[in-house]
Every structure is written in structure tokens, then in C-alpha cells.
Amino acid sequence: MNISRRILLTLAAPVVALIFALAMSSVVLIFSGSNPLEAFADMIGHASRLETMVDILNRATPLYIAGVAVAIGFRMNLFNIGVEGQYLLAALVAAHLGALVNLPGPLRILFILVVAMAVGGAYSGFAGVLKVTRGINEVISTIMLNAIAITGLIAYLIRQWQAGGGIQSGVGRVGTTPIPESGLIPNLNSVLEFFTREIRQGKQLTGVLVVAILVGIGYHVLVNRTRFGFDLRATGINPFAAQVGGVPAKRMVVSAMVLSGAVAGLVGMAEINHVGFFPANPIKGLGFTGIATALLGRNHPAGIILSALIFAFLDVSSGVLQFTGAASREIVVIMQGVIILAAVVAYEVASRARERQEAKSAAEALGDIKPSEEAA
């Protein structure tokens, strides 16, 4: 099978899934008495404005990082559902310590990132250790660790560490001690404005976007180019063969969970750098949407970019629908669900088509057996 055909097959699946999702959503919209064309036009019209694009990128940044965190586990058939708890806990601890420590600007930024990764990695690694020593399924343990982190640890720590918070967008918010301005990653407005025009409405393009890009490159290199990545993927494809091939199974489980958690720890950086501290009511749910993002992006570093953008677009669009009144904002939730469902089915169909193609070309290479088309 030639390369272009392979790419076509790979791209066909998500495109078909999207078209299907659009069709399904249209049906739902018609039934609920709205005009689908009007609703979609509103969504797209809104999204084509520069300020909305900044919103979408800001939302896509943490989603992408969460998607990569989940994908690292997925590549080894590990289901890290704990990204949610890991990123919130990591962001809280990193924001608190980052405000307390006395370091010059860039070092403080680095310090916060490192603490976040360490906390996320340690908390996730805990589930890995439980799996290899006590045989506890990571799905169960990470769900429970989520509950412990969110309703236990974070609820307790935020009361201990609450220190006035600060004012954001004219609204006072409670939270941890604010991090000095020099310890925050600067926004990328000037970079974007260099290519386009002035960004209005006080919107800021998050500087964590750079971190997300580095995470994506790092993920690609680690998984596809290193020995560690080879062991990771081999274990994911066939754990028995990997073990026979000398891959230390237990160590890989713990490493993969730690790595996944460390990346998860970076998810909350977008909010911390935006707000300037860890708020008592942070943005939640990114860890769970991250699972869907990884799934739609096929765990592929570039695929997750696309899926993070799609989910961010839908998220941001839900606001405009409510505003213009073209449709109920809940349609967005339906679309998210349908996209995931359609994607899973479409991927399966595409991968079977690919397998058939390969079997055929391998059989053709044998030479002595004619391909069925010729025989028919």
C-alpha cells in the first residue's frame, strides 16, 4: 500500500466521524425546533473572529496536555482516569509553593513546572505501584485517587493555604497566595499580533501553549524514537511478547504511570498562569475531556492537536449559541458525545480496511498466489 493511500485511510475515519456527528446533531436540532444551519453558521461565524480563536487556543492548550497524558497510558493499555485529580492536585501544590519560594522570574517559572510534574507523577505513580505490587487495576485505583484528591486533599489544602487570592477580570476570587508577575509565563499576544492585528477585549493568548508544543514534541520523540518508547508500545501491543523480549513489565507500568501523571501535572498550568494563583473554584473536567481527546486523536501527537482544537471549539461555541439563541447550548454536549462514538466506530472500520490491504499486498508479494481480483 502506498503512502498517500495510507494517509487517506487514516484521515478518512475522523472526517467521516465528524460528518456523521454533524448529521446527528442536525437531526437533534430539528427535533428541538431549531434551525441547524443557523446554529452552525453562528458557531462558525463566531469562531472566525480573532478573539474567539484566542479563546479556543487557550482552551485547547490544557486539553492537549491532558490528551497526551492519557495517551501515554493508552499506548501501554493503561487507563489513567486519574488525570483529573492529578492535574488539580499538582496545580494547587505548584501554585502554593511557587508563590512562597523566593526565586528570580524564569527560575520560579521552571520551579512551578517541575513541582507540578513531580506532584502529578508521584500521585499517578502511586496507582502504578499499587498495580504491580498488589494487582489493583489502575482504573479502580485512579478513580478512587481522584476522589481522595478532589474532595479530600484539595478541599483541605485550599482552606489551609487560602490567602486572599486576587482580582481577575474585575471579579475578586479566593485562592492561594498570588504568584509574582515575573513568575508567570508571559502571554503570546505580541507574537500573534505580529502576524494578525491587535487582540481586543483584553484577551490573552496563554504562554503555556509553548509548554504544550514542547510536550507534544517530547511525546513524539519518546514514544516513537527511544528504546523506552519501544518497550512502552511493545507492552501495549502484546505484553507476553514484550516480556519474553526482555521488557521489564512491572517497571514499565510504574514508569508509564509516573510519566502520564507528570504530563497531567502540567494541565493546570494554563489556569495558574492566567489567574496568577490557584483559585478555590478551578476549571474542572479537563482530565475527563482529555480521555475523549486522546481517543479522538488516536493517541497520535498530531491527531491530539486536531481533537483538542475540535473539543475546544465546541466548548467555546456553546457560549455563543446561548447568546444568539440559535439553539440550546446543550447541543454541544450531544455533539461531543456523538463525535466520540462515531470516531470509535470509524477507526475500527478503517483499521480493518488497512489490515485487509496489507494482507493482500503481502500475499501478492508471494508471487505464486494470484490476488483475488485477477483470479475472478
Add this chain to the structure above:
Amino acid sequence: MATAIELSGITKRFPGVVANDQVNLTVEEGEIHAICGENGAGKSTLMKILYGMQQADSGTMKVHGREVRFVSPTEAIAAGIGMVHQHFMLADQLTVLENVILGAEPTKALGRIDFEKAREHLREVGQAYGLTIDPNDLIEELEVGERQRVEIIKVLYRGAKILILDEPTAVLVPQEVEELFRNMRGLKEDGATILFIDHKLDEVLAIADTITVLRDGKTVATVKPDEVTAHDLAELMVGSELPTPETTESTVTDQVALDVDSVTVLDEDERVLVDDVTFRIRRGEVVGIAGVEGNGQSELLDAILGTRPVHRGSIQLMGEDITLLPVRERRERGIGYIPQDRQQEGLLLTAPLWENAALGHQTKAPFAKGLFIDRAGSKERTEHIRDEFDVRTPNVDVHAHALSGGNQQKLIVGREMTAEPIVLLAAHPTRGIDVGAQGEVWDDIRLARSKGMATLLISADLDELIGLSDTIVVMLRGRLVATLDPAKVTPRELGAYMTGAKEGAA
């Protein structure tokens, strides 16, 4: 004699291959008809079509003169055709009776199972065909041969008059094979028609009334056993001469490569799987382990490779103790492994061939460069393996699942051989591959042996074991019970040691 089955012009295509190409087959009532052919010749496909598991693209099937077209095994069973698969489909925790009636349970009022009626019917079937077995035995307590008998009874219980047996002798030791053949002759006398797949030619000649040979999906000949020799049959199957697994003069040296000393291996429940086993393999030597499957051979291999912990005893590789080392380090020090189940243990089916070639060697050049995978080096080495070991593939980027079984095996053998191991652990290296590929694998092992490789060979094929080994040890219930000289032992004698009928000096 009337005709039981008549297939004409059966054609079945799969994507990229024609599995059956205008196959004709006539089976008379009350005969034992053997189907021979290499792997991939289309035997299994043909049987699956006959049993309704797959449908032919074209051609006609007649059973007892009536044209039929089965879309499911249920219809085949209703027409009096039953199939015994190579891999038994029995529930270990249930009794013989429960297994036999599973899916065809006679019921009383309220849907309760009528065990009395079932027991009665089972006894009738057993008497009619002269097959005896205690209906109350648990399957897990039965020997392989007995389990097979349960499978046959299961099929007869459902009223089958035509039996399809898929490689029935593959799992049996010689003594059990004789028992099976006795039963097959008995069934024939009681009016059953038997169609069986086999590629052990001496067996085919001993039991069959008629032999049909398939090659490349086509029927090449239908012969009577008294008209042909095993040699003729082999030529019909492959179109060339059958290779023999004979080693030339001894290449055994004095240098001990692998020293296994009083090794005991336990399972999770602390049951003894390998019991105080001691042996040595010198460079250039092939030690064959004979034994009925499940007597601790594969666990012994696991312990040497490092995937199973050694409870007591020690293992030394070139004089260095490796008992506690992880698998990776053992492999790096020169242990190669050809696994018993290539898809389960040997391959990453959804990964490209070059990654499969790296598996197990991914820490060393040319597959690795520092902490990174050397993609160019890996692909180059894989191309070398492809050329050297005749792996038929369009390129090294295709996924492993696209290759046929024989080519997958050649890739694994090539991967392990090109790494030039000090000790090669080979479990059933030629199982399930065709005669041509088999000969190539034997040549590869022989060549490496002459260069000083020490080999530990497990095989169910006794001719292979006798032909390749310099020393044969027999394993029974986890212990080494005999050490034999392959030049002086026959497959029959070996079978006697394997089942414990004969004891020797260990």
C-alpha cells in the same frame, strides 16, 4: 458403496489468496479418508466449508447424494456431519457427561436438564461405537487422548455419521495415536465415515482407505495407500523432495555453555512444575527434551529465559550465574528464544516487521543507538533477515499479521539466529509450518550448531527431535527420567519413555 460426500468445483477466496481453487472431493460411505497437504494448501478451509463455518464462493456440495448448502455448523450437524477441532473445545471444570450434552441438553418440565435421559443416550452411543469413558469424570482429570475421545463422543451424541477430524494426532504420543486409530477403525465398522486432516505421512498410510492430496488450494491427486509410498506422497504435497532432519557429524565441544543445576520451579500454588532438573549443554551441542506436553518442558524453558522464577537450584551461562538476572540481561548475554506460540509470545502483530525484528534485541546495535531506536539500522537488519531467511514480504514496513504463519516463524528464527546467541532455546520451532520452511529452519539450526551455538530443543515431532539432537533427555512430571542417544532410539521407544511405560537411567 454409496457416496457420503461429493464436493465439486469448490472455490473459496480470501482477500489476496485463493484458499480453494476448484477442489473436487468424493468420500465413500464407511471409509476413512485422509486429506493431506502443506500448511496453506487449503485443507482447513475445505473442512470449514464442509462443516458450514465458511461458505464457498462457488461449487456444489452433496451429502448422501442430496445437494446442500450450509450457512452454519448447526445445519451441518443436522445433516449428520460432526467436526472435532484440533484445539479441544471442552469446559475443564465440567464432567464428561455435562460437556457432551452442552448445547444439546435434553430437558424435563420447567427447563430442567434431564440427566438420566442424557446418561442413557450417552451409554447407547458409547456401546454402538465401542467408545468407553466414565461420564462422571472431570475433564481436567483426563489425559489428552481421553479428552479427544470425549470430543468424538460429543459429535456422535449429536447423531453425526460423518466425522471430520482436524489433525487428530498432533497432540498425541505414539501410544495414544494407536489407540485413536483403533477407535477410528471401530467407528468405521459401525458405519461411520471419517474424514481427517493429517500431515504425518506414515500415519496417513497406516489408517486411511483413500488419500486426497491438496496443494496450493487445488486437488492434485486421490490415491489408495497401497499404491504409494510416503516418499511419493511427500512429492505430491510439495512438488519436490522431503528434507530430513539429520545432523551430520558431531560438533560438540568441551566448553559448557549452559549449566542447569538442580533447578526446581513452582507455580503460583506452590505445586512442583520442574523437579530438581540437572543437565548441561556444551557449545555445538543440541539437547532435545522429549515429553508429552504439560510435563514441565515449557516451564523449564521459562526458567532459563527468566520469565519464571527459579525456586531452588542455579543456572549458569558460560560459567556465570544468571539465576537471578532479569530477562533482558540474560538476552543481552546471549540467550536466544524461539517461542512455542509465535503470535502469543513472539510477535507484535500490529507493528511493522522491522519493529518485530528488533523485539528482544532492542537494546543492542543495530537496533539501538544509545537510548534511541536506530530506525535505519533496524530496517537494514530486517531486510538482511528477510533475504537470508527467505521471509516472503513486500517490504519491512508491513505489519506482522499480514504474513503467513510460516513466514512469521521464519522471521522469528531469523531474528534469533542473526543475533548469534550462545544458547538458543527453541520450543517447537517448526510447529505448524510447511515442509519447505521446516527444512530451512532445520538447516539454520544445524549451521548455527556447527558454529558453536548450544541449543535446547523442545519438540512434539519425535523425528525432528531424534534427527537434530546430539542428546535426548526425557521429561515426565517435571523430572528428567532418561537420557538417550538419538542414534540408537526409535520414536516408539521414545514414546514409551515419555508416557512412563519404560524407565531408563537418568
